[in-house]
Amino acid sequence: MTDPIALTVRGGQLTGVATRTLGELSLIFRPGPRSGDSLLMMAADVFARAVLRVVHSGTVAAQVLVVWLSMRESQHAEYLADDLAARAAGTEAAVSFFDLLARSETLGMYVRRDARAGLSPAAARASVAQLRVADPVVRQRSIREEVSMFASHPPSGLRARRIAQLPPAVPAVLLTEADDTAIDAELDRRYASARREIAIGG
Structure with a gap:
């Protein structure tokens, strides 16, 4: 049987780092306020915001996926802990x-x-x-x-x-x-x- 403690530790070390990293990246790539006075600057701003929006959405989606996978792993560890509780009590x-x-x-x-x-x-x-x-x-x-x-x-x-x-x-x-x-x-x-x-x- 898989050790539930090992599952929890593995999830905390790996998915925890991944979740925090993706969260920080999503903040970095989140489009900021609109800027630019000239037509060229405005066009560049629109292009940059479009690129940032795509990257930002991708990092958010990846973060959600990692969180979901870690929660599934956590639930599996809970079931294993329940089995141990039934054996003990x-x-x-x-x-x-x-x-x-x-x-x-x-x-x-x-x-x-x-x-x-x-x-x-x-x-x-x-x-x-x-x-x-x-x-x-x-x-x-x-x-x-x-x-x-x-x-x-x-x-x-x-x-x-x-x-x-x-x-x-x-x-x-x-x-x-x-x-x-x-x-x-x-x-x-x-x-x-x-x-x-x-x-x-x-």
Whole structure:
């Protein structure tokens, strides 16, 4: 299997340089204000602007193509990362997570509400449990609304559906109740700070 990290690094190093270079070239070749007082200067200006317009359009088109290719590569890396997530957490947990992401707007409302109410992490998780339920309609809406040829992330609904269709995987990493409680206790002060920031910002 291709390493998703290698894909991301390769895309960042090569397509990043190409995108920036083409962007700078498009600015250099972008036609400026009209100039020239004499007939000869005006004719030369028209000719130069026509040439620059063609070159500028070409660099912009090339930049769009490179960005599109890099986004496609990024989406492929996301799918590979999803496979790793399903192996680590198990199919059920991975699908549940992507179903939650497919309801991101509703999730944001719940998070702000729970932050203002001062709920504990455990209570906040319980309040959004219903958003993890699989719903074909929600998944399809996510696919329809989130799809874009320039998006770095595939639609959440598509990711949930794809993982659900793969052979079931048992979790390789198990989080016990005791470990979960210990983690919450260790991060309690940060949770409190985050709740205040979310409540004020929301």
